[in-house]
Amino acid sequence: MEITTIIIIVFALFILFAAFFTVKQQSAVVIERFGKFHSVRNSGLQMKIPIIDRLAGRVNLKIQQLDVIIETKTKDNVFVKMKVSVQFKVIQEKVYDAFYKLEYPHDQITAYVFDVVRAEVPKLILDDVFERKDDIAIAVKRELNEAMTTYGYDIINTLVTDIDPDIQVKNAMNRINAADREKTATEFEAESQRIRIVAKAKAEAESKRLQGQGIADQRREIARGLVESVEVLNNVGINSQEASALIVVTQHYDTLQAIGSDTNSNLILLPNSPQAASEMLNNMVVSFAASNQVGEAMKTKIKNTNRKSREDKNSDYQDDTEQK
Template identity: 70%
Template sequence: IPIVDRIAARLSLRIQQLDVVVETKTKDDVFVNMKISVQYQILREKVYDAFYKLQNPHEQLTAYIFDLVRAEIPKMLLDDVFEKKDDIAFAVKRDLKEAMLEYGYDIVKALVTDIDPDHSVKQAMNRINAAEREKIAAQHEGDAQRILIVERARAEAESKRLQGKGIADQRREIARGLEESVDTLNKAGINPQEASSLIVITQHYDTLQAIGSESSSNLILLPNNPNAASTMLNDMTASLLAANKVKEATDKNKE
């Protein structure tokens, strides 16, 4: 009796990939489209089961992926979906591997390759992110300004302290110099009152000399005693009268 063998089909034992886009909803009621990539291969020892037990393995895999993703994602908030996509991929691989092993398929890898929320949700997330970054930038800028103000205040306080110390040292040295001058004049036979008057007059002329040595100086010394205003007015009046007399005399000489 002749025996005839016939090839029913050819199956590839190489690793293949199935990409599935699943639309689902998160725990905070945000719809997202998730792209799941599943890499699988037929087990050599179960080629018979892979061919005869499943009529359309792609549809079977797709149905399992939809069921698994829609069972996991509604338990998570949108932010958690992005943070835990590896956990989602692991859960898909684990459950899918267990379900498809009976049919001769081994799940090599499951990947979450894309998470795409609604466009309005993405815009809102971008606005939240931008606002948060602006808030952080404002805080850093405020901290920098506060540090600058504090450092300026410290520098100014240190400057005032050093300036006050310098003034105190200057006055101390002036007092010591005056004391030495009075002692020297006393030793020369001049009584303290005369010595004080002499020192005041000397300082007065020293001041005038210092002012006169500055070519760009515009300082005017005015008397500061109680009668200074009336004295200055009288002096100015006398000066004006003298100037008028000089002018009249000059005009007469010209005639």
């Protein structure tokens, strides 16, 4: 009798514990009664009829990610490997569809990703694949949403996370990129060189202009000083020729003194004799006289030419008057 009581108590405890179960957060449990769908239980403490009801399965309601790697060909016949990450989850209101209608959701999603990518990428050249990867991801998401909603799945997002062309193509692209950067660097260096040359030319031109202006100012002041010196000498009874001779001799010896004061100078002034200043003055006087004679001759010739031209015009005017 005691053994029977113990068995009954144990069986009752087993039935009691078997009637209760817990469902974790972000998950759902499908309950079947005699092999037929009965209900969906959400998170928390739940109860079922032991032996009659059973837990058919648990459905994860969290966001899941599936990485799909596809090899395909572009419009310009370049083979690329693309990695597409699909983020999806089971719609809580459609746990029944997700559990009963689709047995292998990952395989189904992979098949749709392959289909869309291999339909979109062959329309684009390799450069456009990199630039329009977001468009490809949007196309994949649109196609998956239309297909997977029927099975109780919601596609949260799709991302093209990697585009890997053939190794030879990557090497060629790297060479093109390096050549393009080298070209840009050469252009910048040439522009920099041009700017330096232009700046140097402007600086040299400004230097020459200032140097010329300085020489002109110097010569102007020298001429003004000579005029003042001649006037001073004339005021004390020295005529212009004597004054010029005195100035030339003075400048000559001043030059010799300036040259002699520099111990490192290798300049030799020829001729260098006491008569050098006198000969220089005589040469200058002769040159001035010859220049004056040439100038007077040119003026006389111009006057004669102008007078003859006027006479010819008067003669022609008189002839015309007599004919009339």
